[in-house]
Amino acid sequence: MATQTEPPPATDVWPTASRGSSRVRHSHHAPTVILGASAVLAAGVLGLSGWVDPVGAVALGWLTFAILSTALTATLRGRRAAKNNVATILVTSAFALAILPLASLMWVVIEHGAPAFNAHFFTYSMRSVVGAGGGIYHAIIGTLYVTAAAAVISVPIGLLSAVYLVEYGRGPMAKALTFLVDVMTGIPSIVAGLFAYALFVLFWGEGTRSGIAGAVALSLLMIPIVVRASEEMLKLVPHELREGAYALGVRKWRTVVQVVLRTAAPGIITGIMLAVARVVGETAPLLVTAGYTDSTNSDIFSRQMMTLPVFAYQSFKSPGVPPEPGYERAWGTALVLLIIVMVLNLIARLCTYFFAPKPNR
Amino acid sequence: MAKTIDVSDLDIYYGSFKAVEDVTLTMASRSVTALIGPSGCGKSSFLRSLNRMHEVIPGARVEGKVIMDGRGLYDVDVDPVLVRRDIGMVFQRPNPFPTMSIADNVLAGKRLNGKRMNRAEAAEIVERALVSANLWNEVKDRLRKPGASLSGGQQQRLCIARALAVEPQVLLMDEPCSALDPISTTAIEDLIHTLKERYTIVIVTHNMQQAARVSDTTAFFNLAGAGRPGHLIESGSTPKIFSTPDNPATEAYISGRFG
Numbered sequence: 148m149a150t151q152t153e154p155p156p157a158t159d160v161w162p163t164a165s166r167g168s169s170r171v172r173h174s175h176h177a178p179t180v181i182l183g184a185s186a187v188l189a190a191g192v193l194g195l196s197g198w199v200d201p202v203g204a205v206a207l208g209w210l211t212f213a214i215l216s217t218a219l220t221a222t223l224r225g226r227r228a229a230k231n232n233v234a235t236i237l238v239t240s241a242f243a244l245a246i247l248p249l250a251s252l253m254w255v256v257i258e259h260g261a262p263a264f265n266a267h268f269f270t271y272s273m274r275s276v277v278g279a280g281g282g283i284y285h286a287i288i289g290t291l292y293v294t295a296a297a298a299v300i301s302v303p304i305g306l307l308s309a310v311y312l313v314e315y316g317r318g319p320m321a322k323a324l325t326f327l328v329d330v331m332t333g334i335p336s337i338v339a340g341l342f343a344y345a346l347f348v349l350f351w352g353e354g355t356r357s358g359i360a361g362a363v364a365l366s367l368l369m370i371p372i373v374v375r376a377s378e379e380m381l382k383l384v385p386h387e388l389r390e391g392a393y394a395l396g397v398r399k400w401r402t403v404v405q406v407v408l409r410t411a412a413p414g415i416i417t418g419i420m421l422a423v424a425r426v427v428g429e430t431a432p433l434l435v436t437a438g439y440t441d442s443t444n445s446d447i448f449s450r451q452m453m454t455l456p457v458f459a460y461q462s463f464k465s466p467g468v469p470p471e472p473g474y475e476r477a478w479g480t481a482l483v484l485l486i487i488v489m490v491l492n493l494i495a496r497l498c499t500y501f502f503a504p505k506p507n508r
Numbered sequence: 509m510a511k512t513i514d515v516s517d518l519d520i521y522y523g524s525f526k527a528v529e530d531v532t533l534t535m536a537s538r539s540v541t542a543l544i545g546p547s548g549c550g551k552s553s554f555l556r557s558l559n560r561m562h563e564v565i566p567g568a569r570v571e572g573k574v575i576m577d578g579r580g581l582y583d584v585d586v587d588p589v590l591v592r593r594d595i596g597m598v599f600q601r602p603n604p605f606p607t608m609s610i611a612d613n614v615l616a617g618k619r620l621n622g623k624r625m626n627r628a629e630a631a632e633i634v635e636r637a638l639v640s641a642n643l644w645n646e647v648k649d650r651l652r653k654p655g656a657s658l659s660g661g662q663q664q665r666l667c668i669a670r671a672l673a674v675e676p677q678v679l680l681m682d683e684p685c686s687a688l689d690p691i692s693t694t695a696i697e698d699l700i701h702t703l704k705e706r707y708t709i710v711i712v713t714h715n716m717q718q719a720a721r722v723s724d725t726t727a728f729f730n731l732a733g734a735g736r737p738g739h740l741i742e743s744g745s746t747p748k749i750f751s752t753p754d755n756p757a758t759e760a761y762i763s764g765r766f767g
């Protein structure tokens with residue numbers, strides 16, 4: 148897939164820049180063959196020099212491949228094809244480099260986290276557990292409640308703000324709101340946490356901890372994301388659709404709800420999912436607002452509530468004696484978070500796929 | 509049923525820019541009025557001011573009188589939304605709702621207004637509108653398919669059906685065929701012929717032959733220069749405008765000697 152070595156069609160109006168009359172054709176397998184040759188070559192060189200290092204081997208093989216295939220393309224198909232080859236290799240390498248950290252991150256988390264997975268891990272809290280055993284049930288419950296509450300707070304506010312900005316907002320009010328949303332997007336999460344804490348101190352006094360305070364902190368982070376995503380989606384709805392509805396004598400609010408929002412729905416749902424995925428792993432704001440506990444608490448309006456990121460942090464900071472089970476639980480929690488984020492992204496994709504209007508079906 | 513529209517001394521503005529000035533024109537019921545004129549002379553603006561779609565654009569407003577059935581459309585106590593239910597509109601580019609099926613597109617005017625219908629009623633409205641729009645035979649087996657799955661010409665007829673389903677008195681069409689092939693154009697012109705027995709039709713077109721073919725009355729708009737407002741130069745029965753217009757500018761425009 149790396150190099151473009153398609154044979155030019157017989158009736159080629161723009162013949163490739165082949166030198167002279169010798170228009171040599173690559174077969175589709177040429178890059179694979181060269182890649183294989185480079186790999187063998189690199190392995191051979193390493194074997195002879197006795198220097199064994201997988202990273203070095205891959206790098207050397209890739210470099211050999213780049214030089215070899217470019218040289219070959221240059222001699223067989225001319226300068227233009229060679230340039231194309233270099234560009235293709237550069238782009239592919241950049242892609243590989245971008246994927247590398249992600250892949251290795253997933254690998255490390257799975258490697259360390261998977262051993263923690265068992266039924267006990269998911270169904271027990273840490274109540275009166277010392278050393279091995281115990282689980283993250285309480286943290287799962289906490290994360291579910293806190294994140295759901297955050298979504299319940301931020302989705303209506305964010306969505307309505309976006310509707311205001313796109314459909315109704317004119318003049319200074321709209322400008323001010325856009326500016327505030329921009330500023331909110333950049334709020335550090337710990338600031339959101341401290342703000343929410345200070346807010347709830349007003350009601351429930353110093354030292355208060357509750358799931359709802361955590362939800363408020365998270366929604367401060369979520370609202371700007373929801374506004375931005377919904378705004379973009381609403382702007383994408385063609386103006387002709389609104390006019391089409393107005394021309395049928397449909398009132399503006401009905402047009403907004405039933406035509407504009409309906410048309411933008413898949414994109415908006417995707418945006419909301421991604422916003423949830425973005426805040427579900429927040430640690431600092433939850434640490435100061437929801438606190439931590441070893442037992443299950445399903446009342447978001449009182450007492451501390453454990454959440455997955457805080458649990459991972461706690462288990463890593465004070466793993467207990469002996470420390471190994473604590474570390475293992477921390478990695479297991481990290482893996483759970485990773486899976487949650489991936490599932491949310493997957494749901495977002497499915498939403499786009501299933502709810503988007505399909506012209507030709 | 510069909511109603512006459514009387515326009516007198518109408519000025520149309522976009523903010524402080526006067527796009528059309530001092531138009532006085534009567535569009536008779538059960539007839540087709542064609543609006544012709546060079547690009548930018550304000551035909552679309554004029555058409556859109558007839559069903560109060562003009563004011564949807566921020567800063568846009570009109571001055572003057574538009575009277576239908578003895579009532580001023582711009583009187584203070586008139587609800588623009590209700591005006592639009594009486595005076596339907598078809599746009600230059602077909603714009604079916606992409607999230608709706610063919611049948612739901614036809615019902616959009618009713619459904620989006622919160623009207624409840626039982627199945628039989630809905631089916632009847634769909635069939636009647638699609639038959640009127642000359643589209644029934646082509647789509648009757650796939651009413652549940654998305655509206656966007658139709659060809660351009662079919663989509664345009666779907667939009668006409670959608671407008672008819674609201675049971676308007678008047679139908680405004682802004683270059684309804686400009687995005688269509690000759691066959692779809694013929695289909696829509698035939699449709700206009702049958703529709704004019706029941707509706708007042710006002711159509712904007714750049715196609716002189718089309719104006720000559722479909723309309724009973726023709727109104728020629730022109731503008732003195734860029735940045736100046738458009739004016740109604742003359743109007744009259746289509747045969748007269750096309751054979752012996754009073755104004756030399758009309759003749760120049762129709763015969764293609766223009767500018």
Ligand SMILES: Nc1ncnc2c1ncn2[C@@H]1O[C@H](COP(=O)(O)OP(=O)(O)OP(=O)(O)O)[C@@H](O)[C@H]1O
Nearest residue numbers: 522525527546547548549550551552553554565735
């Ligand atoms: N949304 C708008 N905002 C400001 N000015 C506008 C707007 N729409 C149209 N105009 C101006 O109003 C004048 C008339 O435009 P209009 O669209 O009515 O012309 P038209 O006769 O329909 O032209 P065409 O044949 O190209 O469709 C033009 O000068 C145009 O620039």
Ligand SMILES: [Mg+2]
Nearest residue numbers: 551552553682
């Ligand atoms: Mg126009």
